Amino acid sequence: MDIMIIIVLLILTGYLSKYFNILRESDRTILNNIVVYIAMPSTIFLTIMKNVSPVDLPQFLKLPFLIFLTFVICGFIGYLIGRFLKLNRESLGGLILVCALGNTGFLGYPVIYGFYGTEGLTRAIFCDMGSVFASLLIGTYIGIKFGKNKNSDKSVIKELLKFPPLMTGVISITLVFFGLSIGSFPEFFIKTLNYLSNATIPLIMLSLGLSLSPSSAKFGAIYGVIASIVRMGIAPLIVFVLSSIFLIDGLDKNVLILESAMPSAMMSLVFSVLYGLDVKLVASACFITTVVSLMVLPILQGIL
Template sequence: MSSIIFSILGIYIFIAMGYIAKMSFKESIDDKTITLINVYFLQVFLTFWGLLIRPVDATLLFAPSIYLFISILILIISAVAAKKLFLDQKEYSVATVAAIIGNTGNLGIPLNIAIFGEESIPYTTVINLMNVFIVYTIGVYYYSRGSFDVKTSLKNIVKLPILWTAIVAIILSVYGYKPSQEIMKILMMGAYASITMQLFLFGIYLYGTKINEISKTLTLWVMSLKFIFLPSLAFLLLYSIELNSMIKGIIFIEILVPLAIANVNFASLYDCKPKVVTALVFISSIIFLGAIFIGVKVLTYL
């Protein structure tokens, strides 16, 4: 259990650094510039590294398929129901998509290693890959819709290099390409820089965010989707199917992880209430500190 706590709390070091940096230097730190560098450059390294570190095996695709099914079903329900609750287009975008974009990579992978061991890595890798496609298609579209029309939002999806990078990396992996150690070291440097910058950026946006000024309806909606509806649907589905208990547990934990910092990246990039999204990510991270222990106990029933 201590390894789980350490995996969760370890990421907060860089978040705290970002917060302190923004508090100390204020306007000298340009939030948007950091976002652009991370999204358009460093995350390209992260995508290549994550997808080439292990071969993508077709037999592993069952787990991400279940993850995708659960995410899309909740997205559809959310998109329909939120339309009646949130008249502001930006709030509607956040309410619809934020909960399904979870931190399956930076937190989900090390957390599953702590719970299930290194044999969980192939499954967490492909689930995180599925989440990457959700983030850079559905996520980009909805956050972009907060400020742009449908046509522009669709264009914004294809403009991002990460999606194309992921496609190239998958093709290379399927055809058996194995990068040399030297290339992997370069990719790893960029990948860790991206992860660190994402956490740092979260701390930057956290500074000056006033949680008490956020719509209580929006907060309750997103947190309910994230920690009640999503895990409940996941549990019912996983309980009803025949599957290895470890794989069930991995899927459940990846569904349960808090909102990803990628939400902040795109809310900032497309001017879709980045301060509000930052606060929601922070609130979900705090709730998760308690929810994870309930989630671990639930695993025994799957």
């Protein structure tokens, strides 16, 4: 429980920094760039190179596949709920995104690391790789299918290749496959990455705090509740079943379940703005699911 209190305090620090004009909401772009391009790749490289061996790869590579599959199923459930509620196209697309995409990186890393340490974080990194694929593929498809602004020059492949955490993960896995370990690199290089890696979690939490807007919750609280049920109720159940089918147990299963239960990803908001989906619905769901997750995730971890 202590880790959730720490996470709440770090997020609150970011939010209060915005409230008291110490930082602006636009500053989150700078923080995100530092995290995505510098700090998070350092964390991913060090964690994989230190904790993964070639014999671990077949089991670990099941994790991104199952996260991807779970997010696709959750998106389909969101589609069915939206059709039942007779939402217009833009709102239906927004609901699909907030049901499908989970915040496995920006909230998943700190939460999993707090609960399970470095071993858990290693598995969270693999889960997040599946989440990145799901975010870009589902986000682009839903944006084109349901959005107003369908003429985007963004290429899914190009976006994947431009996302440093994913590419760092792929490179690190390749190095492990060929038998390299952390000892294969100079000590000064590893120490430099350690310093950069230490900034990952605090900066993620500050950025998340800057991103949250309580006022957005009033625009569609019901959709935030629906997204919370799908993301933190149905998704873990799906993963529980899939874990049994794919013979995943122990820490792998626990991390996979928790990562599947993360709140709606902030990337949903990016896609909503880019393609002209219902931004208010998505912003409301992102805020509500994030707040709900801070209460649900410790309970879920206790059950596990």
